[in-house]
Amino acid sequence: MSDDVGPRLRALRTLRGISQRELAKRCGVTHSSLSLIEQGKVSPSVSSLKKILDAIPISVGDFFTLDMDNRDQVFYSPEDLTDIGSGDVIYKLVGGNHQTRSLSFMIETYPGGADTGREMIAHQGEEAGVILEGEIEITIGIETRTLGPGEAYYFNTAIPHRFRNPGKRECRLVSCCTPAKTF
Template identity: 35%
Template structure:
């Protein structure tokens, strides 16, 4: 079972910090991310939880990894994450959970364990963002839709793709599908 480590108020504070650090007004960020200024204000004040799609838009607009909204700044050259010590992140998609296994703030890639619970998922919006990603299926199987093409990966299979291609993950099985995943960032 996943738990949200950072409540919406903390995510909002982090987004406000990153926006201000870059010298952007909330209106400027809203325009860059194609969301309303009132949405930015509500997110930053912790009044609403942004959807995963909105988080991707904000991360691209702020030129930071999406996981940077969920962790404190860390500049260590070496970081060791012991089993069970990763940050658990579960957002709007109720069937997808992420365990961040590496710092991503100020880093060129993110490394995490992704767990996708059984469920159709065809109503989930497609994601796209800069960079590249690849994954290795540990348990179960995933159906991955990438720019209209569907790929099935089973235990031991891996996949690589350009993250700017619209994509989503679906688990047609009866148990959780678990994969390790890495994403690079184009900024």
């Protein structure tokens, strides 16, 4: 059995918010035995480990393959967001430092009168968003609509589209698109 069973078990138990005493009670193993296993001083038998993992619950296979050491940044302060905007439009990308991103999640800011350009944009994927404040005029194909706070959109980005703030007040929205854009 792997040498990292104890630390892995402790990390999983902590991740699930279960105390040592609670887990010991759930699986019928003494608290001291569980403590020794987590410290790496005792190696559990396969049947004991299965009994402990069943109380969490997680399979033995998942226990050994679960990535417990997430090295990617998870939380972001406003200063951590990558500004990928151009012109007057500000796009703050969340998770820009993730090399294997599957989507682009952004906070977009359009000053009064700002837009994504005169030319319509088209690319493969999908996009969705919700307006936080102000108004944004969105043209998708031949359909145009002005959305305000709380209103949302979702569309296939292969259809030519354009965003424009028709007002004088700043518009802020949160959007997500696939596939992840590389900037």
